Amino acid sequence: MIEITEKAATYIKSKSDIGFRLTVKSSGCNGFKYEWAVADQFLESDIVVEKDNAKVFIDKMTYLYVQDSTIDLETSSFSSTLKIINPQVKNTCGCGESFSF
Secondary structure (H helix, E strand, O other): OOEEHHHHHHHHHHHHHOEEEEEEEOOOEEEEEEEEEOOOOOOOOOOOEEEOEEEEEEEEEHHHHOOOEEEEEEEEOOOEEEEEOOOOEEEOOOOOOOOOO
């Protein structure tokens, strides 16, 4: 199961009427990275994670990598970013962009 925090749900709803799409891509110095995109459609094969009408669409392969994670909002003085808190991640790179299992 994937949890969406209240802060993340509020952010998702403020940025998109449909929701966000989350994928895991092979990239970076540690092997993988998360990619977020505003969703433009729902696919029949998507797994939908929802909280308070905020939706995140995840393909089945990505879901294997992010199950049991929490989607949260990280804010700073200059920006807000959706962040995955994933207990399966073993290592991250220095900049925090890529990770390995």
